[in-house]
Amino acid sequence: MKETKEAFSLRVRRFEERLLREMKNIFVPVHLSLGQEWVAAEIWENIQPADFLFSTHRNHHMYFAKGGDEKKLWDEIMGLPGGLNQGFAGSQGISDAEINFHASAIVGGLVGVAAGTAYALKADGAKAIAVCCVGDGGTEAGVFWEAANWSALNALPIAFICENNGMSVDSPIAERQYGALNPKAGAFGLWVARSVKHALELAREGKPSFYEAKVKLECEHIYLGAMLPKEVIA
Numbered sequence: 001m002k003e004t005k006e007a008f009s010l011r012v013r014r015f016e017e018r019l020l021r022e023m024k025n026i027f028v029p030v031h032l033s034l035g036q037e038w039v040a041a042e043i044w045e046n047i048q049p050a051d052f053l054f055s056t057h058r059n060h061h062m063y064f065a066k067g068g069d070e071k072k073l074w075d076e077i078m079g080l081p082g083g084l085n086q087g088f089a090g091s092q093g094i095s096d097a098e099i100n101f102h103a104s105a106i107v108g109g110l111v112g113v114a115a116g117t118a119y120a121l122k123a124d125g126a127k128a129i130a131v132c133c134v135g136d137g138g139t140e141a142g143v144f145w146e147a148a149n150w151s152a153l154n155a156l157p158i159a160f161i162c163e164n165n166g167m168s169v170d171s172p173i174a175e176r177q178y179g180a181l182n183p184k185a186g187a188f189g190l191w192v193a194r195s196v197k198h199a200l201e202l203a204r205e206g207k208p209s210f211y212e213a214k215v216k217l218e219c220e221h222i223y224l225g226a227m228l229p230k231e232v233i234a
């Protein structure tokens, strides 16, 4: 029997809570997804193996959504040789080409790559889509709107999923952006979706889409664990 979305979310949450407990032994910056698991659960339910999933510095839940290997993810974050990227990339740079999953520490860093991937999929006549996750802060990278324009112009099979937790580090969205996200996405020619599922369905029809997932991050923006001076973590 297939795992339920609730069980999936719980599995992600347990993983993140385990990391939190191990923080003193972690030597890379870590962004946890506590509170945002449901967005990954929706993607997990609707994404296909041939699809591509691009994520951000906050990516553990999305790696699970693409069917990632929990042990390899754990080892990567812990800096172990058995990790996905031999322990060199750390939490922010999770990538697993075997399952078409990539993430980047650079805010907006993979948005152009996602649009390019969608362009290639269309050119190849493939049925697969690209799913591009961004944070609300990620929509402030110029490349986001360039990619939106390019996707709309070429009717690319891409779904932009924005996990809007209202903050970019410690800066609230109301102090950074004029107006709401959906009308802006619509003005750039993206199809404004009602849900993650709808966004992926639209992308499969060659209608580049945008879905704003309003989320509440239930933890700190970042954890630096053992990177902090000893007197801070003692």
Ligand SMILES: Cc1ncc(C[n+]2csc(CCOP(=O)(O)OP(=O)(O)O)c2C)c(N)n1
Residues within 6 Å of the ligand: 031, 057, 058, 105, 106, 107, 108, 134, 135, 136, 137, 138, 139, 165, 167, 168, 169, 221
């Ligand atoms: C190009 C770039 N500028 C700045 C940073 C530093 N930085 C890391 S996370 C972050 C906030 C991003 O906010 P958002 O996209 O909303 O993601 P969230 O952390 O809220 O999930 C910033 C500014 C970065 N990693 N890359």
Ligand SMILES: [Mg+2]
Residues within 6 Å of the ligand: 135, 136, 137, 163, 164, 165, 166, 167, 168, 169
């Ligand atoms: Mg944010």
